[in-house]
Amino acid sequence: MTVFEKELGELKEKILRMGAVVEAAIRDAVASLVERDSDLARKVIENDHKINALDVEIDEECIRLIAIRQPRARDLRFITTAMKITTDLERMGDLAEDIAERAIELNEEPILKPYIDIPRMTEIARGMVRDALDALVKGDTELAMDVIKRDDEVDMLNVQVFNELLFFMIQDPSTVSRATRITYVSKYIERIADHATNVAEMVIYNIEGKMIRHLTPSQKQ
């Protein structure tokens, strides 16, 4: 194994580590809402700087590898893709922070209804994040395609949550402030799944050079 191969392996590991931290932030943010645990929410907010630091660290490492190793073709494409992917991961971290902020607000008021669809959406979104990064590291386009397909489920659940909460608001306008905040949480999770989809599309683009990023949903099937 050359030095550069070793460095590339370490870069991949670092990306997976960042993914694991982001995934944990998403899990904890939603748990802080479902379990009404505002201390946990505050921990998510405080820990966001770790995700940001990993983003900068990976970015710097990529720049260094390009400058010093002068990688060509496949490796260069992998490194530039990695730089874009960590930007998506960093934004997922910001969304986890947004969820935690809404959780703190919601935990101060009486519970509106038990959370059912939101934990379901979260599980799907977290699986998408994990698999998109696995697909990157293993170069597995089929897994990446599968991630893209799952995005529809999250979108549907988000619409379902929105409609249900709208019904609450119309029936009883005193629920508006709480219900609105819950629709925001649902929307944040949907956006996390969108970022995972973006990552998966970039993985495919990176491996196959195909314009999957820019196919219409029906063409993707």
Next chain:
Amino acid sequence: MTVFEKELGELKEKILRMGAVVEAAIRDAVASLVERDSDLARKVIENDHKINALDVEIDEECIRLIAIRQPRARDLRFITTAMKITTDLERMGDLAEDIAERAIELNEEPILKPYIDIPRMTEIARGMVRDALDALVKGDTELAMDVIKRDDEVDMLNVQVFNELLFFMIQDPSTVSRATRITYVSKYIERIADHATNVAEMVIYNIEGKMIRHLTPSQKQ
């Protein structure tokens, strides 16, 4: 001027051109809603492939420049930043397409109310996109900071639009389907402004190497 300097200049021009196309798509998408012009909306949807093609073209050009010219330090950082920025521009194009889709749906039903805040939000967001790219090309961090500040105005208008439409829905549930679609449009514009903010943050990071991307809003002041 070296060949590489000329190529870098062309790259900057291409990014500005992509920005202008994206800005026009945003303008037309919102115009198709405000002026109830579904033909214009369909034009926005059809033209999205041009934005996607520009994204791929700029990406390929960046990869080529890195591989062939082996840029160092400042130039390398500019090129990798450019690759990330076009991803944001491409996503703004997708959001313009989403606005156009909602416009077609809304244009088929009676008008709910005249659009006032949405055109205002759009003007601010478009200005943010334009100035963020100007800041990139001119290396103007002050302009980039100004873009970041304007994001708050868009966020506030989005909340205002949401609250107003919620009031409609509560007063008259028959407005739900239309009002919901308009809240989506407002949200899409807010996300366009978020992408412009991301671009501005990357511009500052690119120029100053500062961690502006990761400061809290209060620290940014």
